[in-house]
Amino acid sequence: MSHVFGRNTRIQPPVVSGGDGCYLIDSTGKKYFDGSGGAAVSCLGHGDREVTEAIKSQLDKVAFAHTSFFTSEPAEELAELLIAHAPAGIDQVYFVSGGSEAVESALKLARQYFVERGEPERRHIIARKQSYHGNTLGALAVGGNQLRREQFAPILIDSSYVSACYEYRGRSDNESPFDYGQRVANELEAEIQRLGPESVMAFIAEPVVGATLGAAPPVAGYFKRIREICDQHGVLLILDEVMCGMGRTGSLFASEQEGISPDIVCIAKGLGGGYQPIGAMMCSKAIFEAIRQGSGFFQHGHTYIAHPTACAAGLAVLRAILQRGLVDQVNLRGNQLKSALNDAFGQHAHIGDIRGRGLFLAMELVADRASKEPFDPKLRINQKFKAAAFEAGLACYPMGGTVDGKSGDHVLLAPPYIMQELHVGEIVDKLTTALEKALE
Secondary structure, eight states: OOOSOOSOTTOOOOOEEEEEBTEEEETTOOEEEETTHHHHTOTTOBOOHHHHHHHHHHHHHOSOOOTTTOOOHHHHHHHHHHHHTSOTTEEEEEEESSHHHHHHHHHHHHHHHHHHTTOTTOOEEEEETTOOOOSSHHHHHHOOOHHHHGGGGGGSOOOEEEOOOOHHHHSOTTSOHHHHHHHHHHHHHHHHHHHOGGGEEEEEEOSSBOTTTTSBOOOTTHHHHHHHHHHHHTOEEEEEOTTTTTTTTSSSSGGGGGTOOOSEEEEOGGGTTTSSOOEEEEEEHHHHHHHHTTTSOOSOOOTTTTOHHHHHHHHHHHHHHHHTTHHHHHHHHHHHHHHHHHHHHTTOTTEEEEEEETTEEEEEEOSBTTTTBOOOGGGOHHHHHHHHHHHTTEEOEEEEOTTTSSSOEEEEEOOOTTOOHHHHHHHHHHHHHHHHHHTO
8 A cells, every 4th residue: 555645545546657748658558648737737748858958957056045045047037038928017926836825925915915005904805606726725715616615614714706707607698798798797896895895905816717617718808897897996806827827728828818917927837837846926016016115025935935946947848838839839739629629529418518728628518418407416427537538548637516516527628738630639539438438
């Protein structure tokens, strides 16, 4: 029996022994197409020589130096490159070791910002139902997925929630996509008024919802209205691009496609591509200046913030994305994959919706296509699908609780940006096998 405390204490997963491009290889030699990039992490696939050489080179110089004493060349260069391509107004980068840390940092920065400005009454955070922002207590507290929150609820800070922009189930037949988006966006206005505008500090949302809704994109105009509401009431807009950022949805930052800029943005996963643990919380110059001209200290920190080796990996990954034209590749392969999914499953009796952007796609599984009725959670359809796909040599990301945290099933796809057109057929074939077995 393994002494590794794994995710599932009743399952011993195979041992990974190698990686080659879009594939992972276990200790028996079996190959698996990495159709979800782990959890939308492995954007460059596995074994990228430029990235591994960058890591080795940094290790030969210095692996680690604590940021209470030093900064490092990789951290400075990565921050400069990120800001050069960041949404308008974003000016500073705070490096962490992953997405949950990035969100925790964002929440604490938002609070300190208002304290420094002499507005300590601003304390409320508004989030969205069926969202997910990480597993640390602060990040979990602003997540709207009831299944993930339930047992920890007594020790979580209070947050309030408005509806997600979930067109497949939220828009009525007599409502245009734009009108639907405005309606759900205006729930934020109503919630701010209920709490008291002077008491709300931030609204947090994923531009394209990942794990809990399955690559659910907003309708046109939704985030522009959200931005207007936040500006009207002096509320900070925090965008969680941990999953959907760094090129995953077809632009380096997912917010680019919404025509808005956040006050704070969180990134991770694709920033390091899995080669090192790294994430970042990026903020506007106004927020940074409030701290600099106030106390001068952000009352927050982790031992490994701006870790030189992690930043060297992130710098190599980001350069690869930008210099190899991989954002364009994401759009090309994403369109090919989505088209193939629609051809294969668009009229399937148990596929209700195929959605997403770029190489961030999902299919929602339903008991009845016409009524959109979800499967009974007791059937464990998403778990059966994952097991069948893995047996067929496809690592993908099925999840349950899509509708309300308990019922509903979807499968998320987030393959490496380096995938080729020939891989599209492989993915569809293996998804077909998994679906057939899951529904037996």
